[in-house]
Amino acid sequence: xxxxxxIRETLREWAQEARVPPGLAGRALRRRRRRRxxxxxxGLMAVAxxxxxxxxxxxxxxxxxPTGTIRAGDPTSAPTDIQTDIQAIADNAPPxxxxxxxxxxxxxxxxxxxxxxxxxxxxxxxxxxxxxxxTGTYLExxxxxxxxxxxxxxxxxxxxxxxxxxxxxxxxxxxEVTAWIDxxxxxxxxDWSPDGTKLLATAYDRDPTSAKYRDKARTSSTVPPIxxxxxxxxxxxxxSAVFRSAPPPDEGFYTARPTPFQWSADxxxxxxxxxxxxxxxxxxxxxxxxxxxxxxxREQQYMEAGFSPDGMLLAAAGAxxxxxxxxxxxxxxxxxxxxxxxxLVAWADNxxxxxxxxxxxxxxxxxxxxxxxxxxxxxxxxxxGYRENSQKPGSWEPVFTLR
Amino acid sequence: xxxxxxxxxxxxxxxxxxxxxxxxxLLTGGDQHAAEDLLQTALAKIVDRWSKVEDPEAxxxxxxxxxxxxxxxxxxxxxxxxAAVLPEPPEYDRSPAVDLRLALRQALxxxxxxxxxxxxxxxxxxxxxxxxxxxxGCSVGTVRSTAHRSLARLRALSPEFEELKP
Numbered sequence: 001x002x003x004x005x006x007i008r009e010t011l012r013e014w015a016q017e018a019r020v021p022p023g024l025a026g027r028a029l030r031r032r033r034r035r036r037x038x039x040x041x042x043g044l045m046a047v048a049x050x051x052x053x054x055x056x057x058x059x060x061x062x063x064x065x066p067t068g069t070i071r072a073g074d075p076t077s078a079p080t081d082i083q084t085d086i087q088a089i090a091d092n093a094p095p096x097x098x099x100x101x102x103x104x105x106x107x108x109x110x111x112x113x114x115x116x117x118x119x120x121x122x123x124x125x126x127x128x129x130x131x132x133x134x135t136g137t138y139l140e141x142x143x144x145x146x147x148x149x150x151x152x153x154x155x156x157x158x159x160x161x162x163x164x165x166x167x168x169x170x171x172x173x174x175x176e177v178t179a180w181i182d183x184x185x186x187x188x189x190x191d192w193s194p195d196g197t198k199l200l201a202t203a204y205d206r207d208p209t210s211a212k213y214r215d216k217a218r219t220s221s222t223v224p225p226i227x228x229x230x231x232x233x234x235x236x237x238x239x240s241a242v243f244r245s246a247p248p249p250d251e252g253f254y255t256a257r258p259t260p261f262q263w264s265a266d267x268x269x270x271x272x273x274x275x276x277x278x279x280x281x282x283x284x285x286x287x288x289x290x291x292x293x294x295x296x297x298r299e300q301q302y303m304e305a306g307f308s309p310d311g312m313l314l315a316a317a318g319a320x321x322x323x324x325x326x327x328x329x330x331x332x333x334x335x336x337x338x339x340x341x342x343x344l345v346a347w348a349d350n351x352x353x354x355x356x357x358x359x360x361x362x363x364x365x366x367x368x369x370x371x372x373x374x375x376x377x378x379x380x381x382x383x384x385g386y387r388e389n390s391q392k393p394g395s396w397e398p399v400f401t402l403r
Numbered sequence: 404x405x406x407x408x409x410x411x412x413x414x415x416x417x418x419x420x421x422x423x424x425x426x427x428x429l430l431t432g433g434d435q436h437a438a439e440d441l442l443q444t445a446l447a448k449i450v451d452r453w454s455k456v457e458d459p460e461a462x463x464x465x466x467x468x469x470x471x472x473x474x475x476x477x478x479x480x481x482x483x484x485x486a487a488v489l490p491e492p493p494e495y496d497r498s499p500a501v502d503l504r505l506a507l508r509q510a511l512x513x514x515x516x517x518x519x520x521x522x523x524x525x526x527x528x529x530x531x532x533x534x535x536x537x538x539x540g541c542s543v544g545t546v547r548s549t550a551h552r553s554l555a556r557l558r559a560l561s562p563e564f565e566e567l568k569p
Contacts, residue, residue, distance in 0.1 A: 003554070004526065006503065006504075006507065007507065007522065007526045007557075008526045008527070009504070010504045010507045010508060010511070011429055011511075011522075011523065011526055011527040012527065013504065014428070014429060014433060014508055014511075015425030015426065015428055015429050016425065017428065017433070018421075018424045018425045018427070018428030018435065018438060019424070019435060020420045020421050020424045021424075021439050024416050024420050024442065024443065024446060025412060025413040025416035025417065025446070026413075027443055027446075027447075028416070028443065028446035028447045028450050029404075029409065029412070029450060140413060142417060
């Protein structure tokens with residue numbers, strides 16, 4: 001081999017070792033916005049600050065975080081990109097500016113599309129935007145899955161395509177992955193424990209959204225065999241992962257597409273969906289089957305908000321045909337308040353919830369926006385703009401996280 | 404930049420960043436952080452001119468070449484010694500071919516940014532001397548002499564290359 005060829009091959013091989021950092025496009029755009037912001041001068045700073053305060057809704061008490069939660073300091077109130085647009089909320093869909101109320105915030109949002117893969121199956125591919133604490137905006141990241149930890153300072157990420165062979169810990173401030181945790185079994189989902197110290201990742205042998213659609217409207221499909229061998233519990237501080245194998249789901253609806261494991265609200269258990277009653281199987285953190293947590297009910301899983309921060313109230317469904325939701329006394333089940341909402345998503349404090357409200361007279365239940373509502377049903381504020389149809393590819397879905 | 408342009412920019416970065424990052428990595432002698440800085444700076448520059456640039460990839464590449472050389476020209480940069488490759492890699496069982504490539508990397512990392520840029524343009528991008536001269540903003544003669552000196556330095560830095568045919 002002569003020297004020219006040797007140099008060529010060495011350069012090609014060496015270039016392959018470069019790692020593409022996440023968020024390149026977002027950082028370039030952010031630099032430009034920072035420059036523009038500086039040019040606009042200090043006069044607009046006051047306007048920006050005023051709008052920021054409006055977005056981080058006033059008058060809502062911060063709820064107590066679960067013990068051990070990594071809490072952010074005071075919420076940042078300096079988004080940089082709002083000086084050009086002070087019609088802040090109605091057009092904030094998908095969110096460009098930070099949305100927060102009380103103890104919760106939209107930590108990330110994703111839009112999705114169908115993508116045909118080389119194996120002949122079609123999967124759901126999500127594009128993620130995650131909260132950037134330095135600018136108060138949401139920036140695109142090139143991961144297949146992102147889960148933001150309570151406190152909004154760190155996230156767990158999985159690379160695309162799914163399933164992924166390692167979990168990354170992403171620092172949201174620097175936008176750098178501070179650690180990669182390698183896994184023997186690839187995983188397709190990852191979630192933080194409520195106290196922000198552990199991760200739960202479900203292992204799959206292929207993307208669990210894989211399907212071969214029979215018609216253009218994607219109304220019927222064939223699902224390939226999908227194995228879910230178990231799950232990982234990851235100690236985020238120690239960067240260590242423990243794998244626990246799990247038996248395949250019992251016969252029933254979930255065998256074709258095994259559902260991911262989830263944390264219980266108090267972080268003491270993990271669970272998976274199961275056909276029949278009670279609807280979920282619970283395990284302790286050693287993998288032993290245990291009874292459901294106290295107060296848990298099958299219906300509860302359909303109303304995401306769950307118990308209020310003080311544990312006194314429980315978000316629940318309302319009367320048909322709706323839209324209606326209720327808040328009940330956790331001890332007696334008595335209705336404390338009724339709201340004209342589709343879903344109660346999260347508690348902002350003990351008196352306020354983030355809810356999903358459909359547009360107009362609710363002709364289309366999938367055209368909706370997120371609002372802040374009081375337990376008594378009074379709507380306090382609209383948090384995001386309306387989506388046209390949340391079920392169609394291209395629509396966006398937020399993730400709410402304790403901040 | 405309107406929403407459509409921003410989307411196009413994001414798509415461009417998503418699709419081309421592996422190739423661009425590879426180039427940045429070579430230009431910085433295998434320094435991951437310096438490569439990220441270099442590409443980030445180039446992308447930030449193209450954002451301002453996005454709607455006017457016809458071939459964004461060529462533009463970003465050109466900015467990176469110029470940026471890398473101009474950084475080196477500035478006095479504070481010249482005081483820095485970039486050593487992304489360990490001067491003494493650990494000993495383990497390797498074939499002579501692997502040894503040679505690792506030695507070549509180390510030698511490439513120790514060239515000046517300008518010398519390395521000429522070799523990257525010539526051997527990695529496979530560009531003719533005339534095109535290299537246009538991108539570097541110098542004459543064909545300067546390209547030839549720089550390439551000649553670069554190869555001579557590679558040989559001097561690693562005696563193994565003496566055995567290779569020129």
